[in-house]
Amino acid sequence: MKRLRRLLLPLLIIAVAVGVFAILKATRPHGKAIEVKEKSWPVAAQPVELGTWPTNILLYGAVDALNFSVLTAALSADVRQVHVIEGSQVREGDLLIELDDADAQLDVQLAEADLAKARAAIAAQESRHQADLQALPSERKLYQLVQAEVKRLQDLSRKQVGSRSALDAARQSAARQAISIARIEESIRTHESRILELEAARARAEAALEKARLQLARTRILAPFDGRVTRVYVARGHRVNLGGRLLDLFENDSLMFRAMLPAIYVPQVRQALADKAALEVSGSVDGRELKGHLISLGAEVRQGSGGVEALFLIDQGQDWLQKGRVLQLRLTLPDQENVLPVPFEALYGSNKVYVIDDENRLRPVKVERVGEIWRDGGNQVLIRSPELKNGQRLLVTQLPNAVESLLVKVVADD
Template sequence: MSKTTGRILLFLPIFVILGFIALITVMVMTAPRPERVSAEPAPVAVFAAQVENTNVQLSVSTQGEVRPITQINLVPQVSGRIVYVNPNFIEGGFFDAGETLIQIEDADYRLAVTRAQAQVAQAQQALVREQAESDLAASEWQELGQGEASSLTLREPQLAQARASLAAANAQLQEAQLNLARTRVSAPFAGRVRSRLADLGQFVSPGTQLGQVFSTDAVQIRLPLTDNELSMLNIPVAFQATEDNPGPRVRVSATLAGQYREWEAELVRTDSAIDSQTRVLYGIAEIDDPYGAAAEAGGSPLPVGLFVDAAIEGRVVDGAYVMPRSALRGEDTVYVAELGGTLSIRNVSVITSNPEQLIVSGGVSADDMAITSPVRAASNGMRIRTIGPDGEIIDARSAVLNSDDDEADEDDAEGQGEEARLASSAG
């Protein structure tokens, strides 16, 4: 074997490997490349509810405490020992107007009346005697005197003094009778006893607190109202209800003895000034006969001290837009599901909202679907898939695509029918 042949055999494997690599390279470079398809983001599933256009009766929700309109501290005007206590004069007891609640020992005051009556009798006798002497002096002057008699001659000063003494005696008698009547302690109204601070046998003096009572003819509830809530009620700041201009109705509710109760009240006036600490104006609602007629209507008496919820009837807004409260984003933003399956950010004019509803006056229409579920990184034009409150898919974009598919199917059917007609005619 020659040297040339040996060299060829030596480098032959290398040439084969290089040729194989070159072939693979050419195949890779000439192979068809797959087309790149840009993947569109999947639509975001959202829940939505129909926006309603209707007339809305606004309502202001607030809270307050039931308080008596009339409440007094029961105190005596005379001193003495307590000899009688009414069985109803106890915490929670009911009493009638003028009913004796406490009786103070009156023996000393009866004696004072007797002494005053004796002084009146003496003063009357002195006046009669002085009147007779004055008449006698006038008669003697007519018979014996000359000219005009002086007042002293006719005993007119003595007669005036006797009359004044009688008037003073009568005043003392009236005072003694008044003190005697004041030994019987009562209230000028029908009510209930809130507390009792005195008992049988106790000595009391004028001003000693015997207890605390309140009237049951009506109760009141002070309800805090913000400036926005006042505008919803459409009442002036200095409001006073009259027969011609009654106040808004108030539905008072509370859970009492494990049961939900409701009572009807009326907003009768607003407070005289805005509270300097809370910056709210208080409205006063009143309920008549809380232990009688109101108790029958509400199924239970409305006790003093109960903390209640109050819904005040406000003005009527014509053509308002109503949607679920969860549709509100921030202070005045709502997300709307547009036709074509996109999201639209709207600014709305909020009238009021509560835990269930959002009421606005503009920014949306009755045909809109308000998005109620959370949406992360929301933006105008974001692709969405809308789901209704009952779980049904109401995506407008899907409806449009389905209609396009239906039209394509109809075109295919028409084309196939035309081909069939041409074939039959050719045959």
């Protein structure tokens, strides 16, 4: 009996343990399965509607002048009077600055005296020449008479009747008369060369007088064109030297807008210039309308600029616009076909957008930026791509985690 108990006791313990385990297993709590659901991101979208749109480019630049003059002193003198100030509107020929002309007046008088002397020398030479022409026949007749006297005295001397001293005196008189004739003839022969020399002296005197008068005129600084004074460097009583700066001014009609054209638009602009298309810029400055047109593209690309300098001549607003003013104007390019205007938030990088497929997942599309346009009170970018089709939905929300196949939920149309 005791032996039977010893055998049953372990079996009973094992059976109790198995029963307790079965009860615990049957009564254990059961956890609910967690269903993982993919998150969708709320976004805005716009329908793709390809069409023809004009291209606008917002340009930033400064006002410059094609014709900007720095007026300098052509002589050393004191400033007598300044008639303009900075910002003055001037007309061509207006008196801007007067310099002291006392020295210039004296130079003119000296040049006039030299010219009068040169003219008098020419007149004297002409008078001598006329006198020589009139005297030469008489001198030759006189020479013939003297020669006849010498011959008569020689005949008397051979007959030993005449005086030797009288013959010598006659021969001396004939020699002197020959010399006088030779001098007159030489004066007549050299008349033309002397006249040329004196004419050259007169020309020099006339040039000196013209130069003196020019220097005198330069004491009055006149406006070379219609324009505005930007800076005055002198005042009354100021001493200026040759080449000294007096004032700066620019021509009204030469005002231009100098801006940097982004490199991606340079081919379009060059093509438009080749096609003789009018490329205009416009904008508003201080509540006034400003307009201009493209006249040239820069011949040099500055390092690190990322574009080409474009020059626009101002057509409307040049009478009040200030040189150096920083502006932002819009350049209008010819219409582009099969393009879509989208907000800048739709662009990822420089050439990628996302379309939303039928499963509300993002699909990347590479695009070409062809320009910008002012639309709905804001600046938008024009894009083109063969993968864009009418009716597609385009993501216009900037998502930092935008990747292909990302699940989104369109909550608003742009």
